[in-house]
Amino acid sequence: MTDKVNVAAVLPAPKADLVLQERPVSSPGPDEVLIRNHAIALNPIDWKRQELGLMVNSYPAGLGADLSGIVAEVGSSVTGFKPGDRVFGFGNWVSKGLDHVAYQAYTLVESASASLVPPSTSLLQAATLPTAIGTATMGLFSVLDLPRPGTAVTSSPLALRSILIWGGASTVASMAIQFARLAGLTVFTTASKKHHAYLRSLGASVVVDYNSPTAVEELVAAAASAGTEIAIALDCISLPHTLTPTIKVLSSFTGGGPKKLAHLVPWSPDFAKPDAGIEVEWVPGEDLWDEKEELLNWLLRESLPKWLEEGAVVPLQYRVIPGGLSGLQNGLNELKKGASGEKLVVEL
Numbered sequence: 283m284t285d286k287v288n289v290a291a292v293l294p295a296p297k298a299d300l301v302l303q304e305r306p307v308s309s310p311g312p313d314e315v316l317i318r319n320h321a322i323a324l325n326p327i328d329w330k331r332q333e334l335g336l337m338v339n340s341y342p343a344g345l346g347a348d349l350s351g352i353v354a355e356v357g358s359s360v361t362g363f364k365p366g367d368r369v370f371g372f373g374n375w376v377s378k379g380l381d382h383v384a385y386q387a388y389t390l391v392e393s394a395s396a397s398l399v400p401p402s403t404s405l406l407q408a409a410t411l412p413t414a415i416g417t418a419t420m421g422l423f424s425v426l427d428l429p430r431p432g433t434a435v436t437s438s439p440l441a442l443r444s445i446l447i448w449g450g451a452s453t454v455a456s457m458a459i460q461f462a463r464l465a466g467l468t469v470f471t472t473a474s475k476k477h478h479a480y481l482r483s484l485g486a487s488v489v490v491d492y493n494s495p496t497a498v499e500e501l502v503a504a505a506a507s508a509g510t511e512i513a514i515a516l517d518c519i520s521l522p523h524t525l526t527p528t529i530k531v532l533s534s535f536t537g538g539g540p541k542k543l544a545h546l547v548p549w550s551p552d553f554a555k556p557d558a559g560i561e562v563e564w565v566p567g568e569d570l571w572d573e574k575e576e577l578l579n580w581l582l583r584e585s586l587p588k589w590l591e592e593g594a595v596v597p598l599q600y601r602v603i604p605g606g607l608s609g610l611q612n613g614l615n616e617l618k619k620g621a622s623g624e625k626l627v628v629e630l
């Protein structure tokens with residue numbers, strides 16, 4: 283325990299609004315860093331946990347994964363971080379307790395799940411990164427098993443050069459588009475028209491308006507005129523009305539070989555799985571931080587800092603919700619109604 287004062291926005295009961303509470307600040311374990319949070323970004327899972335009680339074992343419960351701030355203390359075995367460093371990190375709400383969630387002033391983060399923030403990136407920008415980079419990495423380089431940037435595209439069992447990323451303006455997709463482009467793939471995506479220029483700037487080759495009644499035909503035709511076909515897809519919305527067109531695009535691929543669809547939301551039992559020609563698999567984004575040490579190390583130590591420095595990857599667009607920790611509930615209410623091409627962030 284330290285003498286620092288912590289305030290957390292906690293969920294006192296099922297479906298209740300967040301309330302601010304003083305909490306103790308725990309000292310970091312040997313492999314942990316204690317971060318004084320500067321910014322916290324919101325994710326749809328946060329309001330879903332509040333509303334539906336998903337993965338909440340007891341109350342009061344803590345929410346939030348995405349944070350950035352300043353290292354306040356480091357554990358005895360930690361190398362690579364020191365007090366005063368600017369960092370972002372994944373607040374592990376999945377397998378750890380209240381000390382490890384993001385919605386508070388101080389959070390304990392496994393040092394493996396923290397990363398130094400390059401000088402060119404602000405702490406507000408850095409807070410937009412953890413869930414988006416983690417989920418995009420798990421989707422592309424674990425579930426779809428695509429070759430990582432810098433390796434030959436042909437070494438993948440899905441030795442194809444194109445991917446459909448449905449829902450390009452969602453935060454996970456906006457990062458996945460950048461990673462897929464760095465991996466050498468031609469990226470086809472869908473978004474409402476106002477985001478088309480933005481998504482092209484991230485590296486999408488083709489952006490189709492998902493509101494168009496001919497979106498599937500437009501994607502298939504665009505692939506044909508690019509001299510390719512689409513056999514792999516990451517559906518970043520993963521609801522029946524997005525899975526249906528995504529499956530149609532994959533079904534149009536006649537080139538033989540595997541076809542695969544990665545989805546972010548668990549498959550609804552009421553929605554039929556596609557025929558045997560298309561393999562489907564859920565993306566367990568959080569597993570990166572707990573179970574995929576080598577992949578996490580590749581992302582946070584070898585790749586992302588360099589990409590951010592070089593401008594090869596840009597952080598997500600964001601909007602600050604006023605009020606600091608007190609603003610989190612407003613942010614969740616807004617996110618539940620639907621964000622559009624931006625991460626909602628609070629600044630402490």
Ligand SMILES: NC(=O)c1ccc[n+]([C@@H]2O[C@H](COP(=O)([O-])OP(=O)(O)OC[C@H]3O[C@@H](n4cnc5c(N)ncnc54)[C@H](OP(=O)(O)O)[C@@H]3O)[C@@H](O)[C@H]2O)c1
Nearest residue numbers: 326417449451452453454473474492546565566567622623
């Ligand atoms: N499995 C995992 O580990 C994992 C991890 C993170 C997130 N998720 C889940 O993945 C989903 C996306 O999360 P997120 O944070 O990336 O979402 P988000 O940024 O809140 O998504 C909002 C975006 O979705 C787009 N959208 C809505 N309906 C669409 C449609 N029919 N077709 C195409 N795009 C559509 C909108 O695009 P426009 O602005 O163009 O209208 C909007 O920009 C959520 O359900 C979340 O819970 C799962």
